[in-house]
Amino acid sequence: MAEKIQLEVVTPKGAVVSESVDIVTAPGYAGEFGVLANHAPMLSTIKTGVLIYKKDNQEQPFMMSGGFCEVSNNKITFLVEAADRGTEIDVDRALRAKERAEKRLALAQQQREKINVARAEAALQRSLARLKAAKSEK
Amino acid sequence: MASLKDVQNQIGGVKKTSQITKAMNMVAAAKLRGAQQKMEDFRPYTAKFNEAMGNLSANMDAGQFPLMEAREVKAVELIVVTSDRGLCGSFNANINKMTEKLIAQYEREGKKVSLVCVGKKGARYFRKTGKVRQQYSDIMGTFQMFNARAIAQDVAANFLSGDADEVHIVYGKFFSVAVQRPNQEPLLPVRPIAGPEGEASGGAGGDYIYEPSPGEIMEVLLPLYLNVMVYHAMLEVGASEHAARMTAMDNATNACKDMIDSLTLIYNKARQAGITSELMDIVGGAEALKG
Numbered sequence: 536m537a538e539k540i541q542l543e544v545v546t547p548k549g550a551v552v553s554e555s556v557d558i559v560t561a562p563g564y565a566g567e568f569g570v571l572a573n574h575a576p577m578l579s580t581i582k583t584g585v586l587i588y589k590k591d592n593q594e595q596p597f598m599m600s601g602g603f604c605e606v607s608n609n610k611i612t613f614l615v616e617a618a619d620r621g622t623e624i625d626v627d628r629a630l631r632a633k634e635r636a637e638k639r640l641a642l643a644q645q646q647r648e649k650i651n652v653a654r655a656e657a658a659l660q661r662s663l664a665r666l667k668a669a670k671s672e673k
Numbered sequence: 674m675a676s677l678k679d680v681q682n683q684i685g686g687v688k689k690t691s692q693i694t695k696a697m698n699m700v701a702a703a704k705l706r707g708a709q710q711k712m713e714d715f716r717p718y719t720a721k722f723n724e725a726m727g728n729l730s731a732n733m734d735a736g737q738f739p740l741m742e743a744r745e746v747k748a749v750e751l752i753v754v755t756s757d758r759g760l761c762g763s764f765n766a767n768i769n770k771m772t773e774k775l776i777a778q779y780e781r782e783g784k785k786v787s788l789v790c791v792g793k794k795g796a797r798y799f800r801k802t803g804k805v806r807q808q809y810s811d812i813m814g815t816f817q818m819f820n821a822r823a824i825a826q827d828v829a830a831n832f833l834s835g836d837a838d839e840v841h842i843v844y845g846k847f848f849s850v851a852v853q854r855p856n857q858e859p860l861l862p863v864r865p866i867a868g869p870e871g872e873a874s875g876g877a878g879g880d881y882i883y884e885p886s887p888g889e890i891m892e893v894l895l896p897l898y899l900n901v902m903v904y905h906a907m908l909e910v911g912a913s914e915h916a917a918r919m920t921a922m923d924n925a926t927n928a929c930k931d932m933i934d935s936l937t938l939i940y941n942k943a944r945q946a947g948i949t950s951e952l953m954d955i956v957g958g959a960e961a962l963k964g
Binding site for chain 2: 543545546547548549550563564565568575576577578580602603605607612614616
């Protein structure tokens with residue numbers, strides 16, 4: 536595994552990761568995909584989920600919310616709205632967010648209250664991704 | 674001539690004002706640093722985003738996407754981004770003036786104009802015109818992405834429904850701490866962005882693997898692009914506002930200093946005149962006693 540690929544994760548709050556890594560696994564549009572060094576140029580949308588990259592045989596999980604990624608010239612760039620490193624995720628907060636989102640979704644189903652289902656759904660996805668990223672850290 | 678006491682009171686008042694303006698200047702300077710940092714943090718995102726958009730739209734047919742469709746322009750919508758608070762010199766006035774000019778220009782061309790005001794100052798200024806379709810206040814301080822998204826979605830929906838055939842965004846662009854100028858940028862329909870290396874990137878774009886299809890990616894990217902543009906304008910206005918306030922408050926503090934100087938001069942003159950007349954009295958009295 537001599538060859539490495541440059542990983543860049545950029546959010547509106549600035550660059551989060553800029554490292555050369557062995558492999559990147561990301562939640563793509565059609566499911567998870569892995570990218571190794573010298574991958575062909577590619578452009579894909581990214582779903583909310585967990586990104587894992589491997590460097591020096593250590594796996595680093597990341598929570599990501601939607602965006603897209605571009606692979607070119609042995610460089611993979613993720614442009615996402617938010618990205619949290621697994622170690623930095625507040626599990627309690629994510630759990631609370633998950634419960635809140637689930638409650639809202641349940642309410643929306645029962646009473647047809649004026650609840651933004653898409654937003655609650657997105658919040659649920661985000662919290663699930665956070666929890667997953669935090670778990671795979673351990 | 675004002676009495677000694679009056680002048681003294683005036684000096685005291687001006688001094689207090691200068692203390693306030695000085696404090697506001699320092700607060701603005703501190704906030705400017707934060708706002709500028711946010712703007713700089715956002716820059717790599719926009720740069721990469723435009724790069725990817727350029728690659729993608731280079732080999733894309735614009736007519737395919739409703740958000741890129743150029744129609745005959747009958748109605749124009751302007752997003753006016755101003756600050757929520759005043760006391761920042763002519764910053765908001767300049768943006769409003771520019772907007773007014775644009776409105777006049779479009780109306781002369783027989784186009785209908787509607788406004789979306791972001792920030793209180795613009796909303797208040799244009800309230801009486803009856804053109805304000807939507808307004809967002811009290812969101813400038815926090816710079817949340819979801820605020821920008823709400824605006825972008827609203828504007829896009831309005832564009833798609835045909836109520837506006839063209840959308841422009843007017844905001845205060847941050848050139849430097851000393852210079853902020855109102856700026857107008859077209860937002861919708863989205864124009865294809867030329868790739869950074871022109872031909873070269875367009876050529877490379879053809880070899881890309883797209884997942885899902887380029888069209889579907891574009892459909893995700895276009896609304897995101899609007900988000901980015903609106904958010905960018907909000908950040909620019911945020912930084913410009915603080916920079917403008919800093920300059921305005923600095924000027925105000927200097928003006929206070931000048932006023933205090935001239936008032937002190939008046940005060941001293943009055944004091945001297947008082948002493949002189951008192952002396953005259955004493956001398957006059959002594960002369961009379963001598964008899």
